[in-house]
Amino acid sequence: MTQLAEQKTSPLRHFTSSEKQVNVVPSPAWLEKLRKHALHRFEQVGFPPPKAEAWRHTNFAPITKTKWEPAEAGNAAEVGFLVEQFTFGREAAVELVFVNGRYHGELSRVDARLPRGVRVGSLAEAAASEGEVVQRYLAKYASIEVNPFVALNTGLVADGAYVHLPTGTAIEQPIHVLLISTGGERPTVSHPRVLVVAGDNVGATIVESYVGTDHAY
Numbered sequence: 001m002t003q004l005a006e007q008k009t010s011p012l013r014h015f016t017s018s019e020k021q022v023n024v025v026p027s028p029a030w031l032e033k034l035r036k037h038a039l040h041r042f043e044q045v046g047f048p049p050p051k052a053e054a055w056r057h058t059n060f061a062p063i064t065k066t067k068w069e070p071a072e073a074g075n076a077a078e079v080g081f082l083v084e085q086f087t088f089g090r091e092a093a094v095e096l097v098f099v100n101g102r103y104h105g106e107l108s109r110v111d112a113r114l115p116r117g118v119r120v121g122s123l124a125e126a127a128a129s130e131g132e133v134v135q136r137y138l139a140k141y142a143s144i145e146v147n148p149f150v151a152l153n154t155g156l157v158a159d160g161a162y163v164h165l166p167t168g169t170a171i172e173q174p175i176h177v178l179l180i181s182t183g184g185e186r187p188t189v190s191h192p193r194v195l196v197v198a199g200d201n202v203g204a205t206i207v208e209s210y211v212g213t214d215h216a217y
Contacts, residue, residue, distance in 0.1 A: 010043055011042060011043060011046035011047055011064075012039065012042065012043055014064070014066060014067050014068050015068060015152070015156060015189065017068075017069065017070055027124075027127065028127055028128065028131050028135075030131070030135050031127055031135075031138075034138070034139060034154065035154065035155050035156070035157070036155075037144070038139065038144045038150075038151045038152075038154035038155035039151070039152075039155035039156075041144050041145065041148075041151040041155075042144075042148055042151040042152045042155055045148050045151070046148065047060050047063070047064060047148060048060070048148060066187050066216070067186075067187070068187055068188065068189040069184070069186045069187065069188050069189070070188065070189065070190075071100035071101060071181065071182070071183075071184070071188035071189060071190040071217065072100060072182075072184070072188075073099065073100060073102045074099030074100040074102060074104070074180070074182050075099075076099065076104050076106055076107050078182060079099050079107070079180050079182060080107075082180050082211055082212075082213070083097060083107055083178070083180070085211075086178055086209050086211050087176075087178070088174065088176045088207070091173060091174070092109070092173055092174050092175065092176040092207075093111045093114065093171050093172070093173035093174065093175060094108075094109070094110050094111060094114070094120050094163075094175040094176065095108055095109045095110075095176040095178060096108050096110075096120060096121065096161050096175075096176070096177050096178065097178045097180065098159070098160070098161065098177070098178065098179045098180065098192055099180045099181075099182065100180070100181060100182055100188070100190045101158060101159055101160070101179075101190030101191060101192040102158070102159050102190075103121065103122035103123075103124070103125070103159055103160075103161075105121075105122075108121075111173075114171070115166075115169050115170070115171065116166075117164075117166040117169070118164065118165055118166065118169060118171070119162065119163070119164035120161075120162065120163050120164070120175065121161075121162055122159055122160075122161075122162060123157075123159055123160035123161060123162040123193055123194075123195055124158060124159040124160075125162075126162035126164075126195075130162075130164070133164065133197060134162070134195065137195060137197050138154075138193075138195055139154050142154075152191070153191050153193060154193070156191040157191050157192070157193045158190075158191065159192060159193075160192040160193035160194055160195065161177045161192070161193075161194045161195070162195050163175060163194075163195070163196045163197070163198075163206065164197045165196070165197070165198045165199060165202045165204055166199050166202075167199030167200045167201060167202070168199070168200070168201050168202070169198075169199065169202045169203070169204065170202070170203040170204070171203065171204045171205075173205075174204075174205040174206065174207050175204060175205065175206045175207070176206075176207050176209065177194060177206065177207070177208045177209070178209045178211070179192055179208065179209065179210050179211070180211055180212060181210075181211075181212035181213070181215075181217040182212065182213050182215065182217070183212065183213055183214075183215020183216055183217040184215060186216075187215075187216035187217065188215070188216075188217050189217065190217075194208060
């Protein structure tokens with residue numbers, strides 16, 4: 001009697017090129033290890049099954065049936081109209097702008113009067129300059145073991161927003177994180193992460209805006 005073994009298809013098959021792109025950028029050893037662990041976890045569990053209670057009203061077909069290309073870093077000049085349309089302007093104490101998951105300092109604005117000790121900016125830069133703090137908190141609360149989408153994002157993260165608010169910090173105006181996707185001729189994907197580290201007795205408002213052009217992303 002011949003037995004036929006079912007070959008399991010990796011859920012990462014549509015994201016392998018993204019994995020290669022992430023590995024091109026030098027990262028701390030601990031972050032590379034975290035990525036590998038997260039990708040391994042995602043390969044184990046894949047996307048949530050249709051009968052999973054938390055996801056039973058969500059249709060993943062548009063994601064799982066699409067071949068995704070890594071999004072390019074993006075050109076600041078091409079997204080100027082989106083920044084103008086969705087900016088908080090002077091109403092925000094901080095506005096961090098990301099294009100296809102990458103931080104653009106020239107489009108961002110940080111109030112020089114922020115309280116002492118506040119750190120805001122690129123997660124990739126923070127991983128290099130404040131690695132001890134980032135390592136202590138990244139993927140410790142958004143669990144790769146519980147949520148497969150967290151595992152996928154963690155495994156392919158290259159950049160994102162980093163906000164560090166020390167104990168007792170009070171900021172009246174909001175911190176605005178503006179994440180822009182531009183898409184392209186083919187469906188594109190990016191995996192930005194927002195890490196907020198807040199001490200005790202912090203008063204602050206953080207607003208995330210996800211906007212994009214008329215493309216598949």
